[in-house]
Amino acid sequence: MSARENKDTTYKIQVMRDILAKKLTRSVVGSLVACVHCGMCNEACHYVLTHPDEPKMTPSFKADQLRKLFKYNYDWTGRVIPWWVGAKEPLSDADLEALKDIAFGTCTNCRRCTLNCPMGVDTATLNRIMRGLLSAVGVMPEGVRVVSKDQWEVGNQMGVLKEDYLETLDWMSEELVNEVGDESARIPIDKPGTEVMYTINPREAKYDPRTIAAAAKIFWAAGESWTMPSEGWDQTNFGLFSGDDQLGGASARRVYEKMKELGAKRLVISECGHGYRSTRCEGPNWVGIDQDWEMESSVFTMLRYLQEGRIRVDRNKLDRRTTYHDSCNLARSCGITEEPRELLRMVSNDFVEMVPNRAENFCCTGGGGAMSMSExxxxxxxxxxxxxxxxxxxxxxxxxxxxxxxxxxxxxxxxHYKLGCEVKQLVELVADALVIEDCAVMRKSKAVVEMPKPALPLHGRRILVVDDEPDVRVFLRTVLEDAGAEIYEAPDGDHALAMARKHKPDLITLDLSMEGKDGVSTFAELRSDAEIAGIPVCIVTGHPEFRELIYQRAVPVPDGYMDKPVKDAELVDNLHRILGLAEHHKAPD
Amino acid sequence: MPAHEPSPFLHAVEITHWLALGVMVVVYTLRIRWLLSFRATRDRQRPSNSHRTDARRGAYYSLANVLMPWAMESTRRGFAFYMTFALFHLGVVAGISLAFLSTVARPFLRHPVVSATILGLLFAAFAIGLYRIGRRLLRPVMKLISTPDDYFSIVMLTSWFFLGILTELSIISRLAGEGYAVGYLLLTSFFLLYVPFSKISHYLYYPFTRIWLGRTLGHRGTYPLVKG
Incomplete structure (x- = not known):
């Protein structure tokens, strides 16, 4: 090693020491000193189980990399006789590269070993700290470097530009509006004062926007007051993977600040294991603030909508067998195991448990940022x-x-293993299983349709129906009441005149052929009595030959004339028109 | 203090053994102070699953984990290994009891039930110690993670169990002479001085690590684990 390289390495080691000093909390030190190298964690690790001939895969070996550094600098025995307790510092760039391979390449920080350690040693946390020390001196996989840079600079880990993000939301809005035929299903952006602010994984915006549309459909169906932010929408956090608490804090703060700026009451985090852990669990610690607002996974939100009856689903829509894979971050680090199952059982008839499951589940092997480390x-x-x-x-x-x-x-x-199945998220299954007619949004719109009684053509009109045939009166009453009118009935002319004088209806329908005082005489008297002469009259008769008799009278002609049998719509339309004209004539010039 | 009639040499060894215990107590006190000198942290997020757990429940569960072999997959699937762990640590308790009782209540150690229990546990622990030495030497994974301290600790403890068996046998007069007791107490004294600087002091940290992890996972709703 050249003198220059030696100097560089020395500087890097010093930086690592300085950062380690900041990360040494009581619980971390406890995990560093309590390991007895019993090997109980060994078979908890999926790397160990699949690499039986590679002892370096064992979790305690991975944690020992940090333990060596710690003992060398802090442990009583390690500082005096380091070789006795395995205390050691990396000495070269090659050592740092080897550490990188261990910390990033042989562990997904799934925390399964932690839960299987009899001593309560949090090996996953120790590995994350080692990642943080290496990242601080630039020793990390290229994928981690690029993603971290994007998250620092662009504000999201996939470098999605704001215009592209907004365009994607617009595109999803269009699709959803077309699907449900309701313009109000459009995704709200930066809407202030909503109940919910919804954040996502940039992967959704970049590669899988159907999950955004699915969530939007559910929010719409539930009649939720919600919004997506134009910035601070990335709930994911590469600080969790790279061990960089500063990046972790900066990314979480962006989300919190946007939420407060918009005045949303609740932050709903889309289905994302590390996003949830970073935003809900670690974020407040990294930022250094106490959580004083609501935050929840969208799994809880969907479940609540179902429990409250705001949305309904039909589990028979899904006819294939399902199983549930617990995300390590959700199950082991955030205690979310039961709610997803409850939700899944609501949309799936054939659900079987994976074994082991819940907090004992095995990692998907893509965790800890592994998907970004192609090497x-x-x-x-x-x-x-x-x-x-x-x-x-x-x-x-x-x-x-x-x-x-x-x-x-x-x-x-x-x-890779040709398993012949597919992966889906709950949001997709719930959206697909929605019974829209039974959801809150439809109940709400039905209420709107029923409300506009004022818009019925004869709403509030008082109409006197005069006919000697009871069946005809019932028919007319039914049609006109359905059109919003208030009905009086009279079976003959005398009653009709009396009721007209008494109630002063807005309109009279008058049969001509009636027993007793017929319609022609009744019409003449109506028009002759100044008190009721102005009431519009529509003749409804089965005897068109009587029409002439009406028009021969020296009184103003009727306002309308219809031959029996009359059709419902024509009747309503005619009366509506007559009443409109009458008002027009009454109105002052 | 010694309540029997030992030789002057054995008496001196017994005194040394008690002094070593005093030193260990002092060093352990300093160890705990050192551990607590590091920054304490707390979770700032709201609790999860508060309808069924909290930080306190998580801590209790975590602390009691050692008594619940069904709680962890590693002890559930490796139940035989768990039993060796239990017997090994009971052997340690028997060995410590033997050391201190031999100086203050030697007749008690001659009681048939007591002597049979101590001998049985020491013998089991000795056998397990031999197995553990072999395991550490032969299994590549164990070799990889073992330090000189790990080897030394297990070899010395196994030797201590063996000497303990001989000492108990001499106390119940199956073996003649004080040599076993002298050797045993000297080794015990050495352990009392060495343990605070070695991995054997893990039991000192056990309550701390388990409670801290339990508080965190209880607050976050993971502990106690929900089984499917």
């Missing part, structure tokens, strides 16, 4: 054999998961 792909796919066997044993045709990393990791291994 380790062959090793990752080899380690995926455990997961492939788990899936194959279920006989499921759909593997459901609530994590985007898992979607990619599982899809990759399903293809």
């Amino acid at each position: 380790y792909t062959p090793r990752r796919l080899k380690s995926a054999k455990v997961k492939a066997d788990q899936i194959a044993a279920t006989g499921a045709k759909i593997v459901v998961t609530s994590c985007h990393n898992c979607v990619d990791g599982l899809s990759d291994l399903i293809k």
Whole structure:
């Protein structure tokens, strides 16, 4: 090693020491000093199980890389006789590269070993810290470097530009509006004061926008007041993978600040394991603020909508066997195991558990940022054999998961091991299973349709129906009441005149051929009485020959004339027109 | 303090053994102070699954984990290994009891039930110690993660169990002479001085690591684990 290289390496080691000092909390130090090298964590790791001839895959060996550095600088024995307890510092760039290979290439930080350690050693956290130390001196896989840079500079880990993001939302809005035929289904952007602000994984905007449309459909169906932000929409956080707490804090803060700026009451995080853990669990710690607002996974949101009856689903729409893959970050680090199952059972008739499951589930092998580290792909796919066997044993045709990393990791291994199934997220299944007619949005719109009684053509009009045939009166009453009118009835002329004087109706329908005082005489009297002469009259008769008799009278002609049998719509239209004309004539010039 | 009639040399060894215990207590106190000198953290996010758990419940569950072999896959599937772990640590308890009782209540150690229990546990622990030495030497994974401290600790502990068996046998007069007791107490004294600087002090950290992990995972709704 040249003097220059030596100087560089020395500087890097010093930086690593400085950062390690900042990361040494009580629980971290506890994990560093408590390991007894018993090997119990060994078979918890999918890398170990699939690489039986490579002892370096064992979790305690991975954690020991940080432990060596710690002991060398902090442990009493390690500082005096380092070789006795394995205390050691990296000495060259080659050592740092070897550490990179261990910390990034042989561990997905799935935390399965942590839950299987009798001493409570959090090996996954120690590995993340080692990643953080290496990242701080620029030693990391190229994929991690690029993604971290995008998240720092562009504001999201896939470098999706704002215009492209908004265009994608617009595109999804168009598709959804076309699908449901309702303009209000459009995705709201930066709408202030909503109940929900919805954040996503950039993968959704870039590669899989159908999950955005699916979520939008559910929000629309539930009648939710919601919005997506134009910025601060990336809930994912490569700080979790690279071990860079500063990036973690900056990314989480973007989301929190946007939410507060918009005044949304609740942050709903789309189905994303590390996104949820970063935003909901680690984010407040990284940012250094106490959570004083609502945050939840969209799994909880969808489940609540179903429980509250805001949306309804038909589980018979899905006719293939499903199984559920627990994301490590959700199940082991955030305690989400039951809600996704409850939701899945609502949309799937044939659900079978994967074994093991919940917090004991095996990693999809795409976690910890592994999907961005192409140099380790062959090793990752080899380690995926455990997961492939788990899936194959279920006989499921759909593997459901609530994590985007898992979607990619599982899809990759399903293809590699030719399992013949597909991966879906709950949001897609729920959206597909929606019974729109029974959802809140339709109940709301039905209420709007029923409301406009004012818009009925004869709403509020008082009409006197005069006819000697009871059946005809019932018919007319029914049609006119349906059109919104208030009806009085009279079976003959005398009653008609009396009621007209008493109620002063807006209009009179008058039969001509009646027993007692017939319609012609009644009409003449109506028009002769100044008190009721102005009431519009529509003749409804089965005797057109009487028409002439009416027109021979020296009184103003009737306002309308219809021959029996009359059609409902024509009757309503005619009366509506007569009343409109009458008002027009009454109106002052 | 010694309540029997030992030789002056054995008496001196017994005193040394008690002094070593005092030193260990002091060093352990310093160790805990050192551990607690690091920054304490707390989760700032709201609790999860608060309808069924919290940080306190998580801590209790985590602390009791050692008594629940069904709780972890590693102990559930490796139940035989778990039993060796249990017997090995019971052997340690028997060995410590033997060391201290031999100096203050030697007649008690001659009680048939007591002597049979101590001998049985020490013998089991000795056998397990031999197995563990072999496992550490022969299994590539164990070799890879083992340090000189790991080898030394297991070899010394196994030797200590063996000496303990001989000492108990001499106390119940199956073997003649004080040599076993002297050797045993000297080795115990050495352990008392060495343990705080070695991996054997893991039991000191056990409650801390388990409670801290349990509090975190309880607050986040993971502990106690929900089984399918």
